[in-house]
Amino acid sequence: MIKTTCIPLPIENIDTDQIIPARFLKATTREGFGNHLFADWRYLPDGSPVADFPLNDPRYAGAQALVAGKNFGCGSSREHAVWALADYGFKVIVSSFFADIFRSNALNNGLLPVQIDQTLLEALFQQIEANSRTQLIIDLAQQQMHIPALNRNVTFDIDPYKKLCLLNGYDDIDYILSRREAIEAWEKYRSESFPTKTHI
Amino acid sequence: MKETYYPHPTTLFDKVWDSHVVERRADFPDLLYIDRHFIHEVTSPQAFDGLRRRGLRVFRPARTTATADHNVPTRNQHLPIGEPLSRKQVATLEANCAEFGIELYGLGHERQGIVHVIGPELGLTQPGMTIVCGDSHTSTHGAFGVIAFGIGTSQVEQVLATQCLLQYKPRRMRIEVNGTLATGVTAKDLILYLIAQLTTSGGTKHFVEYAGSAITSLSMEGRMTVCNMSIEMGARGGMIAPDDTTFAYLYGRPFAPKGYAWDKAVARWRQLHTDEGATFHKVHTFDASHIEPMITYGTNPGMAVGISQPVPHPTDHTQAKALEYMGIEPGKPLEGHPVDYVFIGSCTNARIEDLRAVAQLVKGKKKAAGVTVWIVPGSKQVEAQARAEGLDKIFESAGFQLRQPGCSACLAMNEDKVPFGKCCISTSNRNFEGRQGPGARTILASPLMAAAAAITGRITDVRKLLA
Numbered sequence: 315m316i317k318t319t320c321i322p323l324p325i326e327n328i329d330t331d332q333i334i335p336a337r338f339l340k341a342t343t344r345e346g347f348g349n350h351l352f353a354d355w356r357y358l359p360d361g362s363p364v365a366d367f368p369l370n371d372p373r374y375a376g377a378q379a380l381v382a383g384k385n386f387g388c389g390s391s392r393e394h395a396v397w398a399l400a401d402y403g404f405k406v407i408v409s410s411f412f413a414d415i416f417r418s419n420a421l422n423n424g425l426l427p428v429q430i431d432q433t434l435l436e437a438l439f440q441q442i443e444a445n446s447r448t449q450l451i452i453d454l455a456q457q458q459m460h461i462p463a464l465n466r467n468v469t470f471d472i473d474p475y476k477k478l479c480l481l482n483g484y485d486d487i488d489y490i491l492s493r494r495e496a497i498e499a500w501e502k503y504r505s506e507s508f509p510t511k512t513h514i
Numbered sequence: 515m516k517e518t519y520y521p522h523p524t525t526l527f528d529k530v531w532d533s534h535v536v537e538r539r540a541d542f543p544d545l546l547y548i549d550r551h552f553i554h555e556v557t558s559p560q561a562f563d564g565l566r567r568r569g570l571r572v573f574r575p576a577r578t579t580a581t582a583d584h585n586v587p588t589r590n591q592h593l594p595i596g597e598p599l600s601r602k603q604v605a606t607l608e609a610n611c612a613e614f615g616i617e618l619y620g621l622g623h624e625r626q627g628i629v630h631v632i633g634p635e636l637g638l639t640q641p642g643m644t645i646v647c648g649d650s651h652t653s654t655h656g657a658f659g660v661i662a663f664g665i666g667t668s669q670v671e672q673v674l675a676t677q678c679l680l681q682y683k684p685r686r687m688r689i690e691v692n693g694t695l696a697t698g699v700t701a702k703d704l705i706l707y708l709i710a711q712l713t714t715s716g717g718t719k720h721f722v723e724y725a726g727s728a729i730t731s732l733s734m735e736g737r738m739t740v741c742n743m744s745i746e747m748g749a750r751g752g753m754i755a756p757d758d759t760t761f762a763y764l765y766g767r768p769f770a771p772k773g774y775a776w777d778k779a780v781a782r783w784r785q786l787h788t789d790e791g792a793t794f795h796k797v798h799t800f801d802a803s804h805i806e807p808m809i810t811y812g813t814n815p816g817m818a819v820g821i822s823q824p825v826p827h828p829t830d831h832t833q834a835k836a837l838e839y840m841g842i843e844p845g846k847p848l849e850g851h852p853v854d855y856v857f858i859g860s861c862t863n864a865r866i867e868d869l870r871a872v873a874q875l876v877k878g879k880k881k882a883a884g885v886t887v888w889i890v891p892g893s894k895q896v897e898a899q900a901r902a903e904g905l906d907k908i909f910e911s912a913g914f915q916l917r918q919p920g921c922s923a924c925l926a927m928n929e930d931k932v933p934f935g936k937c938c939i940s941t942s943n944r945n946f947e948g949r950q951g952p953g954a955r956t957i958l959a960s961p962l963m964a965a966a967a968a969i970t971g972r973i974t975d976v977r978k979l980l981a
């Protein structure tokens with residue numbers, strides 16, 4: 315159960331180049347990307363903060379949820395975008411649509427994408443505008459998001475397998491490794507039925 | 515040879531996908547086997563760290579091939595990389611490949627190049643395969659009748675550890691383009707047109723099969739350009755059924771089957787097509803004769819118009835913001851808009867055919883004063899071929915800079931950056947804000963349109979130069 319305020323970013327098609335520009339992808343570890351999250355929107359070329367960018371707005375301080383416009387996370391497959399969001403402190407991203415690769419990267423890192431319909435998203439943006447401390451209560455087990463200020467309780471979709479992974483703290487590799495025998499048997503079957511299938 | 519029997523009419527996509535499912539359970543993602551895995555320096559280091567943390571080895575090292583492309587300089591590649599972080603990232607790839615027994619075509623190697631250029635060029639990409647890479651433009655390989663898609667670093671780790679991925683099967687979309695492309699209209703214009711029509715989210719959750727006479731008459735290079743940008747319409751990937759054009763391209767390539775094995779492979783590959791009567795979740799049909807040279811005006815690849823068309827008036831905040839960023843006025847065509855930089859490169863358009871088309875157009879001409887032109891070949895082999903054909907001389911006398919291979923200004927991770935506020939016409943695939951450097955303004959177009967702008971210093975309808 316996550317109870318948090320949120321930061322609004324009412325822009326559509328936010329691509330992963332905006333979330334983390336390419337010049338920050340030179341690191342060889344997963345840590346420290348949060349400082350560069352939305353770098354080109356958040357900082358001026360001289361490094362000082364852009365006053366009216368929501369992440370710099372003290373009214374939203376401490377929020378663990380980002381509420382963003384439709385088609386969030388499109389573009390490059392860079393998982394660094396998810397690492398940057400998580401490193402900054404976000405646990406939940408709310409939008410009316412997520413790009414496929416972003417969604418999968420987020421779920422692989424315990425960052426929860428919550429998809430709601432466009433009308434509710436717009437109402438939520440208005441509500442945050444009216445009250446910067448608007449709260450969201452997210453219950454993964456029940457797949458529910460509660461917005462007390464709007465008196466709304468919505469159910470969100472999540473792939474049941476991924477939900478299990480998130481709740482139990484295991485990941486795809488743990489599962490796939492447990493299927494190793496099946497994989498080897500399949501490789502053997504295929505090399506026998508299609509001997510020239512691959513030449514590697 | 516064992517013929518595969520399909521009891522029902524089946525799509526190309528289903529044939530390839532289903533033949534790679536190791537296990538399928540209801541309400542659970544398919545366990546999908548990956549034939550070939552490409553890695554590069556930017557999205558792999560954290561995956562190797564993950565393996566070490568778990569104490570795992572690479573399960574099938576021969577199925578992974580590595581190259582250094584995203585973060586390499588395009589000049590003086592024989593010298594140590596100057597920028598310390600980039601040097602460390604490339605060195606980390608070298609160390610990881612050595613530790614885990616993976617073939618690396620690193621900086622200076624004669625097979626080095628952009629990952630999606632070298633796979634097909636070496637014949638590592640073959641019809642009917644599943645291919646993944648920690649890069650969204652992996653969809654390029656779909657041109658060979660391959661299911662190819664981009665993955666995140668966690669999934670790179672999964673493939674290294676298990677050669678498999680857990681994946682829900684995407685839905686099937688067919689995009690048919692019939693008719694013939696007019697002179698001066700290329701594969702790049704075709705795909706920009708499709709994205710403009712279908713929008714950047716028009717393909718989400720789908721895997722696209724491109725078909726129709728305008729597609730089948732494209733060369734392999736043109737098909738790769740089309741499949742490359744499938745991701746820009748939000749699709750998981752795009753593919754084209756292999757045919758004689760495909761086989762002729764692959765024949766004799768270093769990793770292609772040889773002799774008797776080649777004949778058997780071709781016989782099997784010929785089954786890789788969509789059967790008559792097979793169905794799709796969505797079908798779109800277009801007429802190639804409606805397409806003219808395309809140009810983008812905004813900050814996503816869907817914001818594109820034909821060169822003779824006016825830039826549309828913004829209908830929402832996002833579009834208005836894009837035009838403001840680009841410094842472009844709506845209501846009139848972009849022709850005549852001045853450009854400062856020309857970038858001919860990237861996995862979309864940096865193959866030998868692209869360079870030949872540019873050379874043919876600019877032969878005997880000079881670039882406009884004040885314009886900087888970078889030509890960055892897709893691979894060492896493309897570079898060598900261009901030099902062997904004397905294209906380097908043509909570029910040189912036109913005042914173009916022929917650089918060394920890499921992703922370069924496509925994503926501007928290295929020093930090839932377009933300065934703040936400058937406008938660059940680019941043959942790459944993304945015109946996002948800051949993609950080519952902070953504050954850089956990118957206009958996407960075909961190599962022909964980019965070459966035309968290099969000569970005139972302005973956005974120009976290439977058909978006027980061809981006439």
Ligand code: SF4
Nearest residue numbers: 651860861921924925
């Ligand atoms: S050329 Fe550009 S799009 Fe292609 S792999 Fe490199 S960075 Fe990605």
